[in-house]
Structure formats: C-alpha cells, structure tokens
Amino acid sequence: MIGRVNTDIQSIKIIYNRNKHFLIPFFVILICIGLIVQVIVPQIRTFFKVREEAENASRRLADLKKDLEVLSSLDENMLESQLKITSFALPINKDFGGILSALYSAAQAAGVNVGAFSFQLGDLSKSEEKDAKFPSIELTVNFENDIGAVNNFIDIVGKTLPISDISAVSTDNDSSSVSLLFYYKVLSTSDIQKDERIVPISNDKLSLLDKLNTFNSTLLSNISSEGGELSTLKTTNPFAD
Amino acid sequence: MNNNINLILPKDKEFVERQKKGKALNTIAIVFPILIGIISLAVFLITQAINPTAIRRQQDETINEIAKLQDKKIKFFIVKDRLGNIDSILKNRINFAENINNLLSKTISGVSLVNLDIDNKQVVLTLSSLSLKSLDEFINSLIVMVEKKDTIRSLRLDSLTFNEKENEYLISLSSSL
Numbered sequence: 001m002i003g004r005v006n007t008d009i010q011s012i013k014i015i016y017n018r019n020k021h022f023l024i025p026f027f028v029i030l031i032c033i034g035l036i037v038q039v040i041v042p043q044i045r046t047f048f049k050v051r052e053e054a055e056n057a058s059r060r061l062a063d064l065k066k067d068l069e070v071l072s073s074l075d076e077n078m079l080e081s082q083l084k085i086t087s088f089a090l091p092i093n094k095d096f097g098g099i100l101s102a103l104y105s106a107a108q109a110a111g112v113n114v115g116a117f118s119f120q121l122g123d124l125s126k127s128e129e130k131d132a133k134f135p136s137i138e139l140t141v142n143f144e145n146d147i148g149a150v151n152n153f154i155d156i157v158g159k160t161l162p163i164s165d166i167s168a169v170s171t172d173n174d175s176s177s178v179s180l181l182f183y184y185k186v187l188s189t190s191d192i193q194k195d196e197r198i199v200p201i202s203n204d205k206l207s208l209l210d211k212l213n214t215f216n217s218t219l220l221s222n223i224s225s226e227g228g229e230l231s232t233l234k235t236t237n238p239f240a241d
Numbered sequence: 242m243n244n245n246i247n248l249i250l251p252k253d254k255e256f257v258e259r260q261k262k263g264k265a266l267n268t269i270a271i272v273f274p275i276l277i278g279i280i281s282l283a284v285f286l287i288t289q290a291i292n293p294t295a296i297r298r299q300q301d302e303t304i305n306e307i308a309k310l311q312d313k314k315i316k317f318f319i320v321k322d323r324l325g326n327i328d329s330i331l332k333n334r335i336n337f338a339e340n341i342n343n344l345l346s347k348t349i350s351g352v353s354l355v356n357l358d359i360d361n362k363q364v365v366l367t368l369s370s371l372s373l374k375s376l377d378e379f380i381n382s383l384i385v386m387v388e389k390k391d392t393i394r395s396l397r398l399d400s401l402t403f404n405e406k407e408n409e410y411l412i413s414l415s416s417s418l
Contacts, residue, residue: 025270032273040277043284050288057293057300064303071310072316075393083316086323090330134330134333147341147357163330166337168360173353185326187319198317205324212327 067198085212089161091184094137099182102160103141108116110153115142115175134182143176150176159215335361340418343392347382351375355411359418364393366414369404376412383414393418 091098107191143150154166155179168179201209307314341359344366348354352375356367370376380398387396393416398415 025263025266028270029266029273032277033282034413035274037279040280040284043281043288044284047284047288047291050293051291054291054293054296057296061296061300063304064300064307066308068307071307071317073314074313076313079313079316079320079324082320086320086327090323090327102363134326147354151338151345154341158334158336158338163327165330165334167356169337169341170356170358171354172356183330185323187322192304198314201321201324205321205328208328208331216260 002028012014012024063197070198070200076236082209085161085209089212089215091162092187094184095162095182096137098162099164102162102164102182103139103180104158106153106157106160110149112143112145112149112153112154115144134183134185136165137184138181140177140179142176143178144174145176146173147171147176150178153176161212161215163215332338335418340364340392343386347379347386349375349378349382352379361418363415363417365399366416367411369409369411370408371408371409373410376410380412380414383416386415 021125088098103114143153145153150169150171154169157164158166162182162184165181166178167181170177301412337359341357344357344364345354348368351372352368352370354366354367355369358365368376368379370379380396383393383396385391395417397415398412399415400411402411403409405409
C-alpha cells in the first residue's frame with residue numbers, strides 16, 4: 001500500500017523559509033545552463049561551421065588566384081597558334097576541305113597518284129555523334145602505285161594534319177587502296193566545366209604540340225625539298241583558291 | 242551562580258554546512274553568468290574575425306578578373322581538350338607504315354608480293370615464287386617474327402598452289418597483328 005505524505009501549508013512555509021536563500025542562485029544557475037544549451041552550444045557550432053567555410057573559401061581563393069596567374073601568363077599569340085594547330089589536327093566538325101588538303105598534299109609528297117576515292121561522310125547536317133568516342137569520316141583512296149609508294153603515302157599521311165588513322169590497306173602489283181579514318185570531335189559544353197581548374201598544359205602535352213607542329217612542317221619541308229612548291233599543292237587541291 | 246551559562250544559541254554543524262553551501266551557490270550564481278557572457282562574447286568575436294565574407298569578396302574580385310580573360314580561358318580549355326583527344330588517338334593508332342615495312346623487309350629475292358591486305362587485326366599476304374625454297378625461307382623469317390612477337394603474333398598458311406601456266410608457286414599466308 002502506498003503511504004500518503006501529509007504536508008500542510010505550514011510545513012511548506014518552513015521548508016521555503018529554510019531554503020529561500022538558495023532559490024535565486026539555483027534559478028540563476030539553471031538559467032545559465034539553459035543559456036549554455038541554447039546559446040553557447042549553437043555559437044560554438046556556428047564557429048566551427050564558419051571556420052570550415054573560411055578554410056574552404058581560402059582554398060578556393062588560392063585556387064582562383066593560381067588560375068588567374070596561369071591565365072595571365074598565357075601568351076595570346078601562342079595560345080591562338082596552339083588553338084589553330086590543335087583544331088586543325090582534330091577538327092570540331094567534318095572538315096571536308098582539310099581532309100582533301102591532307103590527302104592531296106600527302107599524295108604529292110609521297111609521289112603517288114590518287115585515283116578514284118570515296119567518302120563515307122554520313123549526315124552532313126548532323127554535327128554530333130554521341131555514340132562514338134571519336135567520330136570519323138571514312139575515306140577509301142585508290143592508287144595506281146605499288147606498295148612501296150603507297151607505304152610512303154601512309155607514312156606521310158600519318159604525319160599530316162588533320163590526324164587520321166589507317167583502317168585497311170589492300171595492294172597488288174599495280175594498284176593499291178587505302179582506307180583512312182579522319183577524326184573529328186565535337187566540343188560539347190560538358191567538356192568545359194565551369195569550375196574546372198586552369199592547370200598549365202603538361203610537359204607531355206606540350207611535347208605533343210611540338211610533334212603536331214613537326215607534322216605540319218615536315219610535310220611542308222618534304223614538299224619543298226622534293227622540288228615541289230606550295231603553289232603546286234594549291235593547283236592539285238580542288239579546295240585551294 | 243553559574244558563570245558558564247551560554248545565552249547565544251550554538252551554531253550547529255548543519256547550520257554551518259548550509260551557510261557554506263549557500264555561499265558556494267551564490268558564488269557560482271555570480272561567476273557562472275559572467276563566464277557565460279565572456280565565453281559567448283569571445284566565441285562571437287572569434288567567429289566575426291574568421292568570417293569568410295572578406296575572402297568571398299576577394300573571390301568575387303578574382304572571378305571577375307578571370308571573367309575578363311574568358312576568351313583566353315575558353316581557348317585554353319579547347320586546346321587542352323583537343324590535345325587530350327589527339328593524344329588518345331595517336332596512342333591507339335597502329336603504325337601501318339612500320340608494319341608493312343617490317344613485312345616487306347623480309348621478302349627475299351625470288352619472292353614477289355602478289356597481294357597484301359592489312360587491317361587493324363590481321364594481314365593476309367599472297368606471294369609468288371619460282372622456287373619453293375625461297376618461299377620456305379620467307380616463311381621461316383616470318384616464323385622468327387612471330388616468335389619475337391615482332392609485328393605479327395601468329396602465322397597461318399592458308400594455301401599453297403602451283404600455277405602451271407606461269408610455272409610459279411603461290412602461297413597465301415594470314416597473320417594476326
């Protein structure tokens with residue numbers, strides 16, 4: 001059986017009188033504890049959050065400054081020339097003229113006669129081929145030359161811009177046919193991320209740029225050294241003025 | 242008369258204890274709010290001091306400066322994108338000229354190439370010769386290439402025919418690259 005505690009007003013008054021000087025400090029401490037929970041703890045949380053944000057902001061600022069430094073240090077003319085070379089090497093669309101120029105100049109340099117050729121261009125109005133990593137234009141060229149001369153052509157076309165790849169070679173004694181793939185790559189907006197860091201071009205890519213430069217100049221020097229002139233190229237190239 | 246009568250009520254132990262507790266509680270009640278105030282103020286001041294607003298302002302300024310060079314930035318990204326892709330293409334490109342040269346370098350006198358078909362995966366060679374010995378020598382040199390994994394990885398003799406009219410032997414070989 002639960003015993004009942006019998007308290008009357010008098011008892012409460014006695015207890016109150018006995019402890020009333022404890023009450024104010026007790027409530028002050030209670031309020032202070034409440035303040036700790038309600039104010040200090042969130043303040044400390046905010047402090048850590050702000051500190052983290054400040055660290056991130058500092059890092060981002062440092063990155064941005066580095067980006068700006070890299071960007072400012074770029075030589076406009078050099079960048080323009082790099083852009084021309086790389087865009088010529090790997091066009092952003094089906095560069096029909098560039099392909100024929102490369103074909104004719106390589107043939108000229110190799111001393112082979114380009115016979116009939118056929119293109120597989122696909123839809124000219126369609127600029128984007130999402131399926132292929134590197135969309136390409138396939139070109140089959142026939143030569144009335146033996147494998148030695150055609151191999152020379154293959155070697156030169158491999159060092160000619162726009163860049164191409166050989167997919168098949170077929171030859172007999174008198175004639176040969178070479179299937180070439182000329183690549184292009186559409187530049188999509190996703191390729192350039194808004195927040196992408198501006199990292200200087202790596203040394204191996206710079207070497208590649210130099211190599212691409214050589215591709216072009218090798219071809220031109222080949223033509224000059226073999227007595228050919230650029231004007232000859234222009235007359236052979238149906239796209240030349 | 243007894244002189245030892247004490248008229249002042251003696252402070253019992255409990256009373257002294259309670260007074261001590263009361264004093265301690267009062268001290269805590271005074272120090273605690275002051276401490277909380279100091280801590281709160283300190284945290285507030287530190288938070289204000291490390292506030293990233295100034296850094297963000299600098300960020301915005303830098304972003305604006307970068308935006309002024311937007312044209313340069315886009316060109317730079319295009320160059321990098323093209324270079325990455327070109328590198329990937331060139332690395333995966335098979336050197337046909339070298340492969341053909343390597344194969345042709347094995348042809349010996351008396352053996353002539355009739356036909357050569359080569360693609361990314363295989364090469365098919367058709368050769369003619371008046372002598373089986375020359376053809377045998379040529380095949381042997383190709384076998385050495387296969388063993389060394391030089392250009393070709395396998396070799397198969399598809400056919401060996403004799404052309405009575407031309408009095409020559411024709412062999413057809415296929416190899417995987």
